Amino acid sequence: MPKLGDNARAHMRRKQAGAFAIIQNLAQTAEGEMKTGATWTDRTATARRALHSGARPMGKNKIVMYLAHGVKYGTFLEEGTKPHVIRPKNKKALYWRGAAHPVKKVNHPGTKSRPIVLPTAKKYKGKIKQALAKWWGMQ
Template structure:
């Protein structure tokens, strides 16, 4: 890191944030520790679920790009007060 550089991280704050940001392809969900999957409202337990995938809902990168200038100014102002 250079003398005049600051590193800042923006994140979802949840383990599955990458999937929210990038989406997922269709995939199969299988039980890890049990013989079947079951959830409230299901008609019966099942051995697998064919998940259709998740549409990407990017917020981190678009927010960083949109506010890059404001973030830079705010950090520079804060740093000058230190």
């Protein structure tokens, strides 16, 4: 025979599992929006493919949704860069196909920021609150 409160505990576990599923689903939707909405020009599409998201339980009553770049240069895409000098690391000069001759340095003009993770996170913050409020019967 079930003890008093067993039904309530089972109900809470189902509600918590449902909340996790809602956040996971929103994370996948957000990931798709990031991949289609990224405004940079792809050369290899590696940065676009590496955008990812997910949900993780944190402790007993917390769930974290994350959106992230999966490439080392994701920060540069998100925030841009200031003008800077590029120098060779392992050689005496820099050379690339199409260059007239090797050079000792390149004055890079910087890159414009093309944020996608932060704007998407801000957009989904409200969607998560709304979906969870509805799920928990607060709306």
